[in-house]
Amino acid sequence: MNRISENDLDAVVCYILMMNGNSLSTTELREELRDFLQRYNGLNSGDLDYLKNRNDQKIDQIIRNIVSHRHESGIINEGLVEYNGGVLTVTQKGIKVAETVIASTL
Structure with a gap:
């Protein structure tokens, strides 16, 4: 398996933000993202x-x-x-990306 790149995480980050009220601090995102990747053998x-x-x-x-x-x-x-004051918030465009990736697995 190749190492993860920033672009590999686009839909995952959008999904994690969606699942956490659409916004997380950078620290919270880091924790959630690491947990997600470890849970699904993404690392x-x-x-x-x-x-x-x-x-x-x-x-x-x-x-x-x-x-x-x-x-x-x-x-x-x-x-x-969007990034503002240490908080990342998924946009409608990001939600659509996450939903498209999820729908493609059906």
Whole structure:
């Protein structure tokens, strides 16, 4: 299994936000996302490797990049999620993305 990329998480992040009242803090999203990925075997050993000279894992960096890349690329830049004051909120466009992915499994 390949390591997870930021784009791999788009629909999952939107889904998690939807399931949590449409908004979470970045810390809450990180916890919920890690839990979801671990529950559904979405993480591999490469995702869990610790970053050099850091006390966190590669998956944590990918999650942080959701916010840090918001002006350049990713789900915030694409309008699927809004970021304001440390809180991420799924938009109608993000809800549609999550629903489309879920519907495609039926």
